[in-house]
Amino acid sequence: MNYQNRNYGIANPGYIPAAQGAPAMFATPGAEGPSAPPASMFDSMPGYEGTVAGGGGGFLPPPMPAFPAPQPDPAPQQPHWNIPSITEDTARDAFILFASSKCCYSKAPAKDGVITNMEAFNTYRYRLETFTETRSTEWSHEPYNGQTVDAFAQPPPGPWDIPAKSPSFFLDGKETVKVPYTSSMKPCHVCLGMGRKPCKDCAGAGNKVCWVCNGSGYRHGDDRCHHCVGRGRENCSRCHGQGSKQCDTCHGKQQLLVYIKLTVKWTNNSDNYVVEQLSGLQVDNLSKVSGKELFRDSQYMVYPLMGFPDPAVVSASQRLVNEHQAKYSQTSRILQQRQTIELIPVTKVTYLWKEKSHIYFVYGNEFKVSADNYPATCCCTVM
Numbered sequence: 001m002n003y004q005n006r007n008y009g010i011a012n013p014g015y016i017p018a019a020q021g022a023p024a025m026f027a028t029p030g031a032e033g034p035s036a037p038p039a040s041m042f043d044s045m046p047g048y049e050g051t052v053a054g055g056g057g058g059f060l061p062p063p064m065p066a067f068p069a070p071q072p073d074p075a076p077q078q079p080h081w082n083i084p085s086i087t088e089d090t091a092r093d094a095f096i097l098f099a100s101s102k103c104c105y106s107k108a109p110a111k112d113g114v115i116t117n118m119e120a121f122n123t124y125r126y127r128l129e130t131f132t133e134t135r136s137t138e139w140s141h142e143p144y145n146g147q148t149v150d151a152f153a154q155p156p157p158g159p160w161d162i163p164a165k166s167p168s169f170f171l172d173g174k175e176t177v178k179v180p181y182t183s184s185m186k187p188c189h190v191c192l193g194m195g196r197k198p199c200k201d202c203a204g205a206g207n208k209v210c211w212v213c214n215g216s217g218y219r220h221g222d223d224r225c226h227h228c229v230g231r232g233r234e235n236c237s238r239c240h241g242q243g244s245k246q247c248d249t250c251h252g253k254q255q256l257l258v259y260i261k262l263t264v265k266w267t268n269n270s271d272n273y274v275v276e277q278l279s280g281l282q283v284d285n286l287s288k289v290s291g292k293e294l295f296r297d298s299q300y301m302v303y304p305l306m307g308f309p310d311p312a313v314v315s316a317s318q319r320l321v322n323e324h325q326a327k328y329s330q331t332s333r334i335l336q337q338r339q340t341i342e343l344i345p346v347t348k349v350t351y352l353w354k355e356k357s358h359i360y361f362v363y364g365n366e367f368k369v370s371a372d373n374y375p376a377t378c379c380c381t382v383m
Protein backbone atom coordinates (compact mmCIF):
# COMPACT_ATOMS: atom_id res chain seq x y z
CA MET A 1 0.00 0.00 0.00
CA ASN A 2 1.41 3.34 -0.94
CA TYR A 3 -0.43 6.31 0.43
CA GLN A 4 0.90 9.79 -0.10
CA ASN A 5 -0.73 11.37 2.85
CA ARG A 6 1.14 10.18 5.88
CA ASN A 7 -0.03 13.00 8.09
CA TYR A 8 -2.42 11.66 10.69
CA GLY A 9 -2.11 14.37 13.31
CA ILE A 10 -3.70 17.74 14.00
CA ALA A 11 -1.83 19.35 11.18
CA ASN A 12 -4.27 17.83 8.71
CA PRO A 13 -6.59 20.78 8.04
CA GLY A 14 -8.88 18.79 5.80
CA TYR A 15 -9.96 16.42 8.51
CA ILE A 16 -13.28 17.30 10.04
CA PRO A 17 -13.82 15.27 13.18
CA ALA A 18 -17.03 13.35 13.63
CA ALA A 19 -20.01 14.87 15.35
CA GLN A 20 -18.60 14.71 18.92
CA GLY A 21 -17.36 18.29 18.66
CA ALA A 22 -13.76 18.06 19.76
CA PRO A 23 -11.13 16.39 17.59
CA ALA A 24 -11.16 12.77 18.58
CA MET A 25 -7.38 12.57 18.36
CA PHE A 26 -7.28 14.38 21.68
CA ALA A 27 -9.75 12.28 23.57
CA THR A 28 -9.42 13.41 27.16
CA PRO A 29 -7.98 10.74 29.44
CA GLY A 30 -10.56 11.62 32.11
CA ALA A 31 -11.95 8.15 32.76
CA GLU A 32 -8.73 6.56 33.90
CA GLY A 33 -8.67 7.32 37.60
CA PRO A 34 -5.70 8.12 39.79
CA SER A 35 -3.36 5.45 38.42
CA ALA A 36 -3.15 7.15 35.01
CA PRO A 37 0.47 7.28 33.93
CA PRO A 38 2.01 10.73 33.67
CA ALA A 39 2.49 12.12 30.18
CA SER A 40 6.25 12.14 30.74
CA MET A 41 6.18 8.36 30.45
CA PHE A 42 5.39 8.59 26.73
CA ASP A 43 8.06 9.30 24.17
CA SER A 44 7.29 11.48 21.22
CA MET A 45 6.78 9.14 18.28
CA PRO A 46 6.89 10.53 14.76
CA GLY A 47 3.42 10.28 13.24
CA TYR A 48 1.79 9.59 16.64
CA GLU A 49 2.31 12.92 18.42
CA GLY A 50 -1.32 13.35 19.49
CA THR A 51 -1.72 9.89 21.01
CA VAL A 52 -3.09 9.84 24.57
CA ALA A 53 -3.34 7.10 27.16
CA GLY A 54 -6.51 5.10 27.73
CA GLY A 55 -10.02 6.22 26.94
CA GLY A 56 -10.21 3.98 23.90
CA GLY A 57 -7.98 6.21 21.81
CA GLY A 58 -8.77 8.74 19.15
CA PHE A 59 -10.10 7.70 15.76
CA LEU A 60 -7.76 8.24 12.90
CA PRO A 61 -9.13 9.38 9.56
CA PRO A 62 -7.98 7.13 6.75
CA PRO A 63 -5.39 8.64 4.44
CA MET A 64 -6.47 9.84 1.03
CA PRO A 65 -5.76 7.06 -1.44
CA ALA A 66 -3.03 7.92 -3.90
CA PHE A 67 -4.97 6.26 -6.68
CA PRO A 68 -8.52 7.10 -7.75
CA ALA A 69 -11.20 5.01 -6.09
CA PRO A 70 -12.62 2.37 -8.42
CA GLN A 71 -15.91 3.44 -9.95
CA PRO A 72 -18.84 1.30 -8.94
CA ASP A 73 -20.45 -0.78 -11.63
CA PRO A 74 -24.10 -0.03 -12.30
CA ALA A 75 -26.33 -2.55 -10.59
CA PRO A 76 -27.33 -5.48 -12.76
CA GLN A 77 -30.85 -5.46 -14.18
CA GLN A 78 -33.18 -7.28 -11.90
CA PRO A 79 -35.56 -9.86 -13.17
CA HIS A 80 -39.17 -9.37 -12.21
CA TRP A 81 -40.24 -11.80 -9.56
CA ASN A 82 -43.54 -12.63 -8.12
CA ILE A 83 -44.30 -14.72 -5.11
CA PRO A 84 -47.34 -16.89 -5.17
CA SER A 85 -49.98 -16.09 -2.61
CA ILE A 86 -50.26 -18.44 0.33
CA THR A 87 -53.09 -20.93 0.36
CA GLU A 88 -56.01 -20.95 2.80
CA ASP A 89 -54.56 -24.06 4.42
CA THR A 90 -51.23 -22.35 5.07
CA ALA A 91 -53.03 -19.31 6.50
CA ARG A 92 -55.18 -21.44 8.80
CA ASP A 93 -52.29 -23.66 9.96
CA ALA A 94 -50.20 -20.59 10.80
CA PHE A 95 -53.15 -19.13 12.72
CA ILE A 96 -53.72 -22.31 14.75
CA LEU A 97 -50.02 -22.43 15.61
CA PHE A 98 -50.23 -18.81 16.71
CA ALA A 99 -53.29 -19.46 18.92
CA SER A 100 -51.71 -22.49 20.56
CA SER A 101 -48.54 -20.52 21.34
CA LYS A 102 -50.56 -18.19 23.58
CA CYS A 103 -51.24 -19.85 26.92
CA CYS A 104 -54.86 -18.82 27.33
CA TYR A 105 -56.14 -18.29 23.79
CA SER A 106 -58.86 -20.66 22.76
CA LYS A 107 -57.99 -22.42 19.52
CA ALA A 108 -61.62 -22.40 18.38
CA PRO A 109 -61.63 -19.18 16.33
CA ALA A 110 -58.44 -20.25 14.53
CA LYS A 111 -59.77 -23.75 13.81
CA ASP A 112 -63.42 -23.04 13.10
CA GLY A 113 -63.40 -19.46 11.81
CA VAL A 114 -64.43 -19.28 8.16
CA ILE A 115 -61.98 -17.50 5.92
CA THR A 116 -63.89 -15.04 3.75
CA ASN A 117 -61.08 -13.09 2.11
CA MET A 118 -57.31 -13.19 1.57
CA GLU A 119 -55.52 -10.15 0.26
CA ALA A 120 -51.80 -9.86 -0.57
CA PHE A 121 -49.83 -6.83 0.67
CA ASN A 122 -46.39 -8.11 -0.28
CA THR A 123 -43.81 -5.47 0.41
CA TYR A 124 -40.24 -4.67 -0.54
CA ARG A 125 -37.42 -4.30 1.94
CA TYR A 126 -34.31 -2.55 0.74
CA ARG A 127 -31.17 -3.01 2.83
CA LEU A 128 -27.85 -1.25 2.51
CA GLU A 129 -24.84 -2.56 4.40
CA THR A 130 -21.53 -0.74 4.56
CA PHE A 131 -18.62 -2.71 5.95
CA THR A 132 -16.03 -0.36 7.43
CA GLU A 133 -12.66 -0.46 9.09
CA THR A 134 -11.74 2.12 11.74
CA ARG A 135 -8.39 2.59 13.43
CA SER A 136 -7.50 4.31 16.67
CA THR A 137 -4.37 4.50 18.77
CA GLU A 138 -3.60 5.00 22.45
CA TRP A 139 -0.63 4.62 24.74
CA SER A 140 -0.78 1.40 26.67
CA HIS A 141 1.40 -0.59 29.05
CA GLU A 142 1.83 -4.08 30.45
CA PRO A 143 4.15 -5.73 32.99
CA TYR A 144 7.63 -6.12 31.59
CA ASN A 145 8.53 -9.78 31.05
CA GLY A 146 11.42 -9.47 28.68
CA GLN A 147 9.45 -8.33 25.61
CA THR A 148 11.36 -6.74 22.75
CA VAL A 149 12.15 -3.08 23.26
CA ASP A 150 12.27 -1.40 19.85
CA ALA A 151 11.40 2.30 20.27
CA PHE A 152 13.43 4.54 17.97
CA ALA A 153 15.12 1.61 16.18
CA GLN A 154 13.40 3.13 13.15
CA PRO A 155 10.36 5.38 12.57
CA PRO A 156 7.10 3.56 13.30
CA PRO A 157 4.86 2.76 10.32
CA GLY A 158 1.76 4.93 9.91
CA PRO A 159 -1.38 3.57 11.60
CA TRP A 160 -3.00 2.73 8.27
CA ASP A 161 0.15 1.02 6.98
CA ILE A 162 0.15 -1.67 9.66
CA PRO A 163 -1.25 -4.91 8.28
CA ALA A 164 -4.36 -6.28 9.97
CA LYS A 165 -6.37 -9.20 8.74
CA SER A 166 -10.02 -8.28 8.25
CA PRO A 167 -12.62 -10.95 8.99
CA SER A 168 -14.98 -12.01 6.20
CA PHE A 169 -16.87 -9.10 4.71
CA PHE A 170 -19.91 -7.95 6.71
CA LEU A 171 -18.79 -9.67 9.92
CA ASP A 172 -17.90 -7.47 12.90
CA GLY A 173 -14.45 -7.94 14.38
CA LYS A 174 -11.66 -6.31 16.33
CA GLU A 175 -7.92 -6.66 16.54
CA THR A 176 -5.29 -4.90 18.63
CA VAL A 177 -1.68 -4.56 17.52
CA LYS A 178 1.42 -3.17 19.18
CA VAL A 179 2.66 -0.49 16.83
CA PRO A 180 6.17 -1.58 15.81
CA TYR A 181 9.07 0.59 17.00
CA THR A 182 7.13 2.26 19.82
CA SER A 183 7.88 -0.14 22.72
CA SER A 184 10.13 0.99 25.55
CA MET A 185 10.79 -0.10 29.12
CA LYS A 186 9.88 2.34 31.93
CA PRO A 187 9.80 2.07 35.72
CA CYS A 188 6.26 1.39 36.93
CA HIS A 189 4.57 4.70 37.72
CA VAL A 190 2.22 3.18 40.30
CA CYS A 191 4.80 1.61 42.64
CA LEU A 192 7.63 3.91 41.50
CA GLY A 193 9.61 0.88 40.41
CA MET A 194 9.37 -0.91 43.78
CA GLY A 195 7.18 -3.76 42.58
CA ARG A 196 5.18 -3.51 45.81
CA LYS A 197 2.76 -1.03 47.33
CA PRO A 198 2.12 -0.33 51.04
CA CYS A 199 -0.89 -2.27 52.34
CA LYS A 200 -3.87 0.04 52.82
CA ASP A 201 -5.49 -2.08 55.54
CA CYS A 202 -2.60 -1.78 58.02
CA ALA A 203 -0.98 1.39 56.61
CA GLY A 204 2.17 -0.62 55.91
CA ALA A 205 2.70 -1.80 59.50
CA GLY A 206 1.88 -5.46 58.81
CA ASN A 207 -0.26 -5.63 61.92
CA LYS A 208 -3.23 -3.83 63.44
CA VAL A 209 -4.99 -3.39 66.74
CA CYS A 210 -6.41 -6.72 68.02
CA TRP A 211 -10.15 -6.66 67.43
CA VAL A 212 -10.88 -8.95 70.40
CA CYS A 213 -9.21 -6.96 73.19
CA ASN A 214 -9.17 -3.67 71.33
CA GLY A 215 -5.40 -3.38 71.92
CA SER A 216 -5.24 -3.78 75.68
CA GLY A 217 -3.90 -7.37 75.58
CA TYR A 218 -6.36 -8.32 78.36
CA ARG A 219 -9.94 -9.44 78.62
CA HIS A 220 -12.24 -9.58 81.67
CA GLY A 221 -9.83 -7.92 84.06
CA ASP A 222 -6.58 -9.85 84.32
CA ASP A 223 -7.23 -12.59 81.69
CA ARG A 224 -4.73 -12.37 78.88
CA CYS A 225 -6.30 -12.03 75.42
CA HIS A 226 -6.03 -15.42 73.71
CA HIS A 227 -6.44 -13.98 70.25
CA CYS A 228 -3.26 -11.87 70.34
CA VAL A 229 -1.54 -13.66 73.21
CA GLY A 230 -1.40 -10.37 75.09
CA ARG A 231 0.33 -8.42 72.34
CA GLY A 232 -2.64 -6.17 71.75
CA ARG A 233 -2.00 -6.40 68.00
CA GLU A 234 -2.64 -9.04 65.38
CA ASN A 235 -1.14 -9.72 61.95
CA CYS A 236 -2.82 -7.98 59.03
CA SER A 237 -4.74 -10.65 57.11
CA ARG A 238 -4.79 -8.62 53.90
CA CYS A 239 -0.99 -8.53 53.46
CA HIS A 240 -0.23 -11.59 55.65
CA GLY A 241 1.82 -9.40 58.00
CA GLN A 242 4.13 -8.14 55.28
CA GLY A 243 2.96 -4.53 55.28
CA SER A 244 2.97 -4.39 51.50
CA LYS A 245 1.29 -6.00 48.51
CA GLN A 246 2.41 -6.81 45.02
CA CYS A 247 1.76 -3.94 42.61
CA ASP A 248 -1.27 -4.71 40.40
CA THR A 249 0.03 -2.64 37.52
CA CYS A 250 3.45 -4.22 36.97
CA HIS A 251 2.61 -7.53 38.72
CA GLY A 252 5.70 -6.98 40.86
CA LYS A 253 8.01 -6.72 37.84
CA GLN A 254 8.94 -3.10 38.69
CA GLN A 255 9.19 -2.25 35.00
CA LEU A 256 6.53 -1.74 32.36
CA LEU A 257 6.59 -2.17 28.64
CA VAL A 258 5.10 1.09 27.33
CA TYR A 259 3.88 1.09 23.71
CA ILE A 260 1.33 2.51 21.32
CA LYS A 261 -1.62 0.20 20.88
CA LEU A 262 -3.48 0.24 17.59
CA THR A 263 -7.10 -0.92 17.68
CA VAL A 264 -8.60 -1.98 14.36
CA LYS A 265 -12.37 -2.45 14.29
CA TRP A 266 -14.52 -3.87 11.55
CA THR A 267 -18.19 -2.95 11.64
CA ASN A 268 -21.13 -3.82 9.45
CA ASN A 269 -23.37 -0.75 9.33
CA SER A 270 -26.82 -1.72 8.12
CA ASP A 271 -29.93 0.32 7.30
CA ASN A 272 -33.30 -0.88 6.07
CA TYR A 273 -36.13 0.71 4.22
CA VAL A 274 -39.52 -1.01 4.04
CA VAL A 275 -42.19 0.23 1.66
CA GLU A 276 -45.40 1.06 3.57
CA GLN A 277 -48.38 -0.89 2.25
CA LEU A 278 -51.18 0.51 4.46
CA SER A 279 -52.35 -3.02 5.13
CA GLY A 280 -52.84 -2.31 8.83
CA LEU A 281 -49.87 -4.46 9.85
CA GLN A 282 -47.28 -2.62 11.95
CA VAL A 283 -44.11 -2.29 9.87
CA ASP A 284 -41.99 -3.13 12.96
CA ASN A 285 -43.24 -6.71 12.75
CA LEU A 286 -41.36 -7.17 9.49
CA SER A 287 -37.94 -6.66 11.09
CA LYS A 288 -38.25 -10.15 12.60
CA VAL A 289 -38.94 -12.05 9.39
CA SER A 290 -37.20 -12.73 6.13
CA GLY A 291 -38.48 -12.49 2.62
CA LYS A 292 -37.52 -13.75 -0.79
CA GLU A 293 -34.31 -12.14 -1.95
CA LEU A 294 -34.92 -10.57 -5.35
CA PHE A 295 -31.70 -8.73 -5.83
CA ARG A 296 -28.19 -8.59 -4.42
CA ASP A 297 -25.33 -6.34 -5.41
CA SER A 298 -22.06 -6.45 -3.49
CA GLN A 299 -18.95 -4.48 -4.36
CA TYR A 300 -16.43 -1.99 -3.02
CA MET A 301 -18.92 0.87 -3.41
CA VAL A 302 -22.40 0.27 -4.72
CA TYR A 303 -24.16 2.54 -7.15
CA PRO A 304 -27.72 3.57 -6.17
CA LEU A 305 -30.36 1.32 -7.70
CA MET A 306 -31.74 2.24 -11.07
CA GLY A 307 -34.75 1.01 -12.96
CA PHE A 308 -36.40 -0.86 -10.09
CA PRO A 309 -40.19 -0.84 -10.62
CA ASP A 310 -41.00 0.70 -7.23
CA PRO A 311 -39.84 4.36 -7.16
CA ALA A 312 -39.92 4.46 -3.33
CA VAL A 313 -37.21 1.77 -3.26
CA VAL A 314 -35.14 3.64 -5.84
CA SER A 315 -35.23 6.88 -3.85
CA ALA A 316 -34.50 5.06 -0.57
CA SER A 317 -31.45 3.54 -2.24
CA GLN A 318 -30.22 6.92 -3.45
CA ARG A 319 -30.73 8.46 -0.02
CA LEU A 320 -29.06 5.63 1.93
CA VAL A 321 -26.10 5.25 -0.46
CA ASN A 322 -25.41 9.00 -0.15
CA GLU A 323 -25.88 8.95 3.62
CA HIS A 324 -23.56 5.99 4.12
CA GLN A 325 -20.81 7.35 1.92
CA ALA A 326 -20.93 10.75 3.65
CA LYS A 327 -21.12 9.23 7.11
CA TYR A 328 -18.50 6.50 6.89
CA SER A 329 -15.86 7.71 4.46
CA GLN A 330 -14.68 10.53 6.77
CA THR A 331 -13.72 8.48 9.80
CA SER A 332 -13.32 4.99 8.46
CA ARG A 333 -12.30 3.11 5.40
CA ILE A 334 -15.15 1.53 3.47
CA LEU A 335 -14.14 -2.01 2.52
CA GLN A 336 -17.32 -3.27 0.92
CA GLN A 337 -20.97 -2.39 0.41
CA ARG A 338 -23.94 -4.60 -0.26
CA GLN A 339 -27.50 -3.76 -1.24
CA THR A 340 -30.31 -6.26 -1.27
CA ILE A 341 -34.02 -6.20 -2.01
CA GLU A 342 -36.32 -8.73 -0.44
CA LEU A 343 -39.97 -9.22 -1.19
CA ILE A 344 -41.71 -9.99 2.09
CA PRO A 345 -45.01 -11.81 1.74
CA VAL A 346 -47.83 -10.23 3.76
CA THR A 347 -51.36 -11.64 3.58
CA LYS A 348 -54.33 -10.06 5.27
CA VAL A 349 -56.89 -12.74 6.13
CA THR A 350 -60.51 -11.92 6.95
CA TYR A 351 -62.57 -14.58 8.70
CA LEU A 352 -65.96 -15.02 10.32
CA TRP A 353 -66.30 -16.22 13.87
CA LYS A 354 -69.65 -16.23 15.68
CA GLU A 355 -71.10 -14.06 12.93
CA LYS A 356 -68.51 -11.37 13.39
CA SER A 357 -65.73 -10.49 10.98
CA HIS A 358 -62.10 -10.42 12.22
CA ILE A 359 -58.71 -10.11 10.59
CA TYR A 360 -55.20 -11.40 11.04
CA PHE A 361 -51.96 -11.17 9.08
CA VAL A 362 -49.59 -13.88 7.94
CA TYR A 363 -46.18 -12.50 6.97
CA GLY A 364 -42.61 -13.46 6.16
CA ASN A 365 -41.10 -16.71 4.93
CA GLU A 366 -41.66 -17.90 8.49
CA PHE A 367 -45.48 -17.48 8.25
CA LYS A 368 -45.60 -15.36 11.38
CA VAL A 369 -49.04 -14.25 12.51
CA SER A 370 -50.24 -10.98 13.96
CA ALA A 371 -53.79 -10.82 15.35
CA ASP A 372 -54.41 -7.81 17.54
CA ASN A 373 -58.05 -8.52 18.36
CA TYR A 374 -58.19 -12.26 18.74
CA PRO A 375 -61.81 -13.00 19.72
CA ALA A 376 -61.29 -15.69 22.36
CA THR A 377 -58.73 -14.70 24.96
CA CYS A 378 -59.20 -14.91 28.70
CA CYS A 379 -58.55 -12.19 31.26
CA CYS A 380 -54.87 -13.05 31.72
CA THR A 381 -54.09 -12.19 28.11
CA VAL A 382 -50.42 -12.32 27.25
CA MET A 383 -49.24 -10.00 24.59
Ligand SMILES: [Zn+2]
Nearest residue numbers: 210213225228
Ligand atom coordinates in the same frame (compact mmCIF):
# COMPACT_ATOMS: atom_id res chain seq x y z
ZN1 LIG B 1 -6.03 -9.25 71.78
Ligand SMILES: [Zn+2]
Nearest residue numbers: 199202236239
Ligand atom coordinates in the same frame (compact mmCIF):
# COMPACT_ATOMS: atom_id res chain seq x y z
ZN1 LIG C 1 -1.61 -5.17 55.73
Ligand SMILES: [Zn+2]
Nearest residue numbers: 188191247250
Ligand atom coordinates in the same frame (compact mmCIF):
# COMPACT_ATOMS: atom_id res chain seq x y z
ZN1 LIG D 1 4.28 -1.42 39.82
